[in-house]
Amino acid sequence: MTTQEPVVVAQKRPLLAWLLLCSLALVWGSSFILIKRSLLGFPPEQVAGGRLVFALLFFTPFLARQSGQADIRVAVRHRWVALLASAVIGFVIPAFLFAEAGAHLNSSLAGALNSLSPLFTLILGAAFFQQALRIRQVLGILLGLAGSLLLVFFSATGSFQINAYALLVVLATVCYGLNTNLIGRYLSHLPALVSTAWLFAFAGPIALLTLMPTDFFDRVVNHQNGWALSALVTLGVLGSGLMSIFFNRVMQLSSPLFAASVTYLIPIVALGWGVLDGETIYAVQFAGMGICLVGIWLINKA
Template sequence: MTTEPPVVQLHKRPLMAWLLLGALALVWGSSFILIKRSLVAFPPEQVAAGRLVFALVFFLPFLTRQSSQSAVRVAVRHRWMALLASGVIGFVVPAFLFAEAGAHLNSSLAGALNSLSPLFTLILGGLVFGQPLRVRQVAGILLGLAGSLLLVFFSATGSFQFNGYALLVVLATICYGLNTNLIGRYLSHLPALVSTAWLFAFAGPIALFTLIPTDFLSRVVDVKNNWSLAALATLGVFGSGLMSIFFNRVVQLASPLFAASVTYLIPIVALMWGVLDGETIYAVQFAGMGICLLGIWLVNK
């Protein structure tokens, strides 16, 4: 004999997923302008590694407490390869790609290209993880890729020219798509705080080792870099730290594809910051953004 679950649970979980999705869009949509501000004082490789180190510092109290719990230690020991892979693919590599691209692209354009993440979540889900693809979703993928080509083949001045830095963002979204599927397949059974904290337990030291040979500390103590340091710390603690917990929780509450659909809203927030910062967006770039978002809408319809 079975009983139906309480009706309240059916309403609370989707609402929580949407609230977390809204917070993700606001913070991650602001991350591109934070990268831009961080790059004023720090070179791209220090911005990439620094945000991960700040995220690791944020998670240290949680890691210390979790390390004393035998159930967590067993879970991490059994899933350490997935945690390492997810940390590198979902955080280390994209952080360096976005930092390098951010030194040469408008923050609003980078935010628009970031919207390709759910497309690659779907593509890799079908090709690598055996998830079925519908005709409408394939059409959405093709539209999204067409929009991205417009953005990749038009430079920041709006002229027709291959934009290699835009391609770096596309590569980062491929990493995000693969990582979303990895989390959904191998890590979704873990509590969001546990999986996220241990992702950075693997990713953070890698970033720290890349910072040690640089002049990062001397830049940090320079008072004229305070605003850039604050932007970098915000990027690490909130963008890479707290929001990663939220993202993993949304994957658990809904699905990997629903979580990746946060990129519907990220370009809007990024575009708002770009306009406020005086960035110029050309008609062809607006067209590329619109086509990308139309493709994502078809994928999730």
Template sequence: MYLEKRWGQYATLILLAFVWGSSFILMKIGLKSFTSPQAAAIRIVSASLALLPLSLRHIKQLKRKDLKSLLIAGFIGSFIPAFLFTKAQTRIDSSMAGMLNSLTPMFTLFIGLAFYKIKILRMQVIGLILGLMGAAGLIATGEDLDLSNINSYAFFVVLATICYGTNMNEIKARLSHLSGIQITSLSFMFLLPVALGYLLTTDIRTAITHEGWGYHLMALMVLGVIGTALAMLLMNSLIRHVPPVFASSVTYIIPVFAIGWGVVDGEVILPVHLLFMALILLGVYIINSKGKFRIIGHFRMLKRKNSNRKF
């Protein structure tokens, strides 16, 4: 399988960054007609319906021992963050949301160490720090970042990153025996009735009176199908083959694509942007080193000892 190979892991990570890097603008479009809870519910319903054929196909693989972890993957990994992000974006801009989203690897590490007893190398911690510095640098040098926009709504994004960190560790620790398709489809099967039931209790009639509501609805549906269903399929498949911290480092790469969209739109890319991009890629590479640096250091130490022996 391609995810067992290093190139496949990096390709998946970059694809996820591209997809999720486009999610903020889709949320912003959807919020023009729909309230934040409605937008989140539409996103989850769209994703669940897209995954429903797979859910029905794999329902036979549903076992009682996996139920708790699948509920965590569904509600903590997707449902709750969807509502938190749309709520946050009613009061903070996309750049600020992107910067706060970069906290995900840190929380993944902290939660993994505290509750899942994961092992991490010193070099991977260094990779985390480099990636965070690169992501923060890219966003800080952008034109849209307004630090005065930090308010209590920013904590919704922070809470979402904690949810992501919990989800990644839970999948790695307790659902690795299932495929990414099984994890995603079965977890979203539980979300459909909850999200749809909630959506039907909201004032949809008012939302559809807004000009362009159909376009705004389409943006949320695309966000659900591609930015949630497809993205979670890729992410849950990736987590089974790599450390959770590496999978979560996708949030470092998202600002790279934000800069890329700006270039397409006619913005100028500066040398400092390239520097921060290189810092991010170096950090991600080190995170996924899988002990490579430790092995090299150990080999050098043995070689030094052997050279000092007297024969």
């Protein structure tokens, strides 16, 4: 690593990449039920801001140590625009979208819609990052969009009814797809811990500003919100903190598209939590989820 352009040459470790991917699926698949539990004590905007602030607290010791290293300071200074853009697009905006949607959607449905992330990773990669598309990938995109239409434009019983809150999740996956390409293009040369810590160094203060005018801190110290607070801390420290390191590391070990394919397993985990929580899953939702996953499989198989 030089002071001008710190670069880490990532070695290909497929087994490690798969292990990290499974860990991501387990934790991120559980994030939808954690959002649901957090909403029992906090309104959506506080759940969104709180998870980012707790993630920042998790990374504070790492940031303090990294700030004393000249090569990291140079790397961050050279990439601060990309870090800020990635923090806002990949963390701040989706956090608020998922929290608002989580107040109105089943956690299993939110998890199913989250499977669109690799689809938008590919579409935006082709549109803005000069990535080539193959015929099979185009077919996968069409199937993924068809599955998402079932989830967004039909109610649970099968009647046509636009679900505006499901559209919020779709918009969040667009942000994830763009952010995956941004990280792959501009931040993949940074060590995973460095890039992730500094992403939250930008995202955390933005979230804190949104919490300051609210009664968030009064709710934090209210013992009646103990379980909701525990869910929110877990969401921030594990879901937004540690797993973000894993995600960036997977991209270094493989590719942005492989990392985004974690959403194969996320709907399964989310569906399991939904069933355990007593949510009713209807045939149209299974159909939409299945079509989406077939589309994502075709995209990655290509």
